[in-house]
Amino acid sequence: MAGAGPASPLAGLLDYKTAKFALTRNRRVGLLHRLLQLGVLGYLLGWVLLARKGYQDTDRAPRAAVVTKLKGAAVAGAARRLWDAADYARPPQGENVIFLVTNFIATAQQAQGTCPECRGVSGCLSQFSPRAVLEFPGFEASPAVLDATCTEDADCPMGNPVDRGNGIKTGKCVMFNTTHSTCEIYGWCPVENSTLPRKPLLAEAENFTLFIKNTVHFTQFNFSKCNTLQTNDPTYFKSCLYDPFFNPSCPVFRVRDMVEAAGETFGDLALLGGSIGVRIEWDCDLDQPAARCQPQYSFSLQDRNYNFRTASYYWDSQRQLHRNLLKLYGIRFDISVHGQAGKFSIIPAAVSFGTGIAFFGAATVLCDLVLLYLDAKAEFYWKEKFEEVRTGLLGRAEAGVKFCEQIWGDFTVQT
Numbered sequence: 001m002a003g004a005g006p007a008s009p010l011a012g013l014l015d016y017k018t019a020k021f022a023l024t025r026n027r028r029v030g031l032l033h034r035l036l037q038l039g040v041l042g043y044l045l046g047w048v049l050l051a052r053k054g055y056q057d058t059d060r061a062p063r064a065a066v067v068t069k070l071k072g073a074a075v076a077g078a079a080r081r082l083w084d085a086a087d088y089a090r091p092p093q094g095e096n097v098i099f100l101v102t103n104f105i106a107t108a109q110q111a112q113g114t115c116p117e118c119r120g121v122s123g124c125l126s127q128f129s130p131r132a133v134l135e136f137p138g139f140e141a142s143p144a145v146l147d148a149t150c151t152e153d154a155d156c157p158m159g160n161p162v163d164r165g166n167g168i169k170t171g172k173c174v175m176f177n178t179t180h181s182t183c184e185i186y187g188w189c190p191v192e193n194s195t196l197p198r199k200p201l202l203a204e205a206e207n208f209t210l211f212i213k214n215t216v217h218f219t220q221f222n223f224s225k226c227n228t229l230q231t232n233d234p235t236y237f238k239s240c241l242y243d244p245f246f247n248p249s250c251p252v253f254r255v256r257d258m259v260e261a262a263g264e265t266f267g268d269l270a271l272l273g274g275s276i277g278v279r280i281e282w283d284c285d286l287d288q289p290a291a292r293c294q295p296q297y298s299f300s301l302q303d304r305n306y307n308f309r310t311a312s313y314y315w316d317s318q319r320q321l322h323r324n325l326l327k328l329y330g331i332r333f334d335i336s337v338h339g340q341a342g343k344f345s346i347i348p349a350a351v352s353f354g355t356g357i358a359f360f361g362a363a364t365v366l367c368d369l370v371l372l373y374l375d376a377k378a379e380f381y382w383k384e385k386f387e388e389v390r391t392g393l394l395g396r397a398e399a400g401v402k403f404c405e406q407i408w409g410d411f412t413v414q415t
Contacts, residue, residue, distance in 0.1 A: 022384050029371050036363035044356035053285070054352035056342035059220035062282065064337035066096040072208030076104075076201040083202060088330070090310075096335040099306075100208065100255065102270035103200040103329035107193045111322050115189035116174055116182045117148035117165050148183040156183035166191040192325060200270035200329075206256035210333065211237065213251065214295065216282050218341040223286060227251050227295050248294050259331070261299040273306035273329040282339025295339075306332050 024030075048054040070089040075082055086092060088101035147163035150156050150173035158171030167187020176182045185191075217224040229236065229249035240250035259266045262276050277300045284293035307330075311323045371381050 022381075024371065024381065026371065026375065029367050029375065032370065033363060033367045036366065037360060040356060040359040040363060043359070044352075048352050048356065053342050055344055055349035056285075056287070057220070057345035057348055058340050058342045059218040060340040062216040062218050062337070062339050062341070064217075064280075065215045066335050066337065067213040068095065068098045068333070068335065069211040069213075070098065070100060070208055071211070072205065074202045074204035074208075088202060088205065088208075090328075096337075097332065098210070098335075099328075099330055099332045100205060100210075101328050101330040102202045102205050102273065103197060104202075105193055105196060105327040107190065107325040107327075109322055110188040110190065110325055111320055112187070113189045114170055114184055114186050115191060116176050117145050117162050117167065117169075117185045118176060118182055118191060145182070148185070150181055150183050188323065188325070192327070196271075196329075200267065203267070203270065205270065206254075206259070206266040208255045209241070210253050210255060210258065211251065212253065212278070212280075212335060214280050214335075214337055216337060216339055218284070221286055221341055221343055223284070223290075223341060225282070225284065225290065225293050227280070242297070244296075251297075253297075255331070258299050258333075262301045264301055269301075269304070269331060271329070272304065273331060274301065275303040275306050275332040275334060276300070277302045278333055278335045280335065280337045280339075282337070282341070284339070284341040286341055286343040293341075302334065306330065 070085050073082060073084045074088075083101070090099040090101070145162060145165045148156075148165055148169075153171055153173050156169045156171055156173050158169060160169045161167070162169060162183065162185055165185065167185030170184045170186055172184040173181055174184045213226070213228055215224060215226045227249065228251060237250065237252060240247050240252055242248075242250050242253050256266050258276060258278070259269055264274070279298045279300070281296045281298070282293070283296070286293075307327055309325065309327050311325045313321060313323045316322055368385075372378055372385065375381065
């Protein structure tokens with residue numbers, strides 16, 4: 001008890017604190033309080049509810065299926081060979097990755113046998129003739145495979161593969177022309193032609209079209225949506241082109257438009273090939289009509305210089321195996337699907353509103369700190385806010401003194 005001696009350290013455990021509200025006529029703190037409340041209100045309405053849609057439950061892991069199909073035809077090469085979808089599209093069935101051939105190097109009628117190791121036009125059969133040098137700019141006038149250069153047979157150990165070459169060394173060093181000699185190899189002869197055309201042979205591929213059909217399924221809400229227009233007109237997709245405003249449900253894209261959207265020109269990319277990323281983004285508000293759930297498409301350049309080799313095999317009349325080798329350059333389209341769907345749910349709505357109410361309380365705490373520690377009259381406000389109430393005669397006497405001090409304080413403030 002008060003006045004009975006030193007208080008016990010455990011006496012405070014039995015005290016009880018209750019809130020006391022004091023109205024202060026401090027305009028600076030009052031203005032700060034209102035500004036903080038407006039900020040919290042703007043955050044709650046503008047960011048949490050409108051921008052982030054904090055009242056919705058979301059599914060950010062949709063299941064996606066992609067089907068692609070290339071269409072178009074072009075004529076390439078001196079033989080005026082016709083290329084259609086079966087020739088320039090790899091793989092032919094089309095999925096989320098598809099390759100469009102835009103350029104190629106052909107090496108025809110190769111057969112397994114022995115021949116000089118080199119790199120150049122038509123498997124080095126031209127033997128560096130002046131005509132070959134003139135007709136094929138960039139033709140290498142000396143053997144380009146360093147591991148195959150030699151001066152005697154000892155430089156070509158039998159059975160060793162040629163490093164970055166085309167076959168296995170036979171142990172012979174043969175004259176390649178009047179100035180150079182090279183190791184003889186066992187492999188596909190003539191060796192691969194490495195002369196790249198100055199311009200892409202399938203330049204007409206810029207007008208080809210790529211059809212991308214994408215279906216997403218949000219399992220959490222059991223909602224599915226396809227990016228194609230549901231129509232009974234069989235000719236619709238044969239005549240339409242994608243436009244974000246006029247034809248958003250026609251996912252048929254011109255190749256040139258896709259390359260330009262990625263920030264490149266078709267002629268530059270088609271010569272040596274490259275990789276373009278196609279990103280399909282779904283952002284569906286399931287509280288709105290399903291027709292408003294439409295994907296957004298974006299394109300980006302991922303890599304340059306993309307190529308690979310393929311060959312077709314056949315037997316001649318002498319039952320000897322031959323092949324036609326193609327080194328294909330082109331544009332690889334990598335299609336990725338991302339998205340999210342949201343729908344109203346009471347739990348995230350309650351959490352968002354509860355967070356907003358907590359921020360309102362934090363605004364009050366901040367204003368209390370300013371009032372009690374930073375204001376010029378902080379000591380006076382401290383005494384007014386925190387009061388120790390005691391029972392008994394001493395407590396009533398202290399209350400009377402406190403009342404008189406309050407009256408005197410109000411009188412001095414008014415005067």
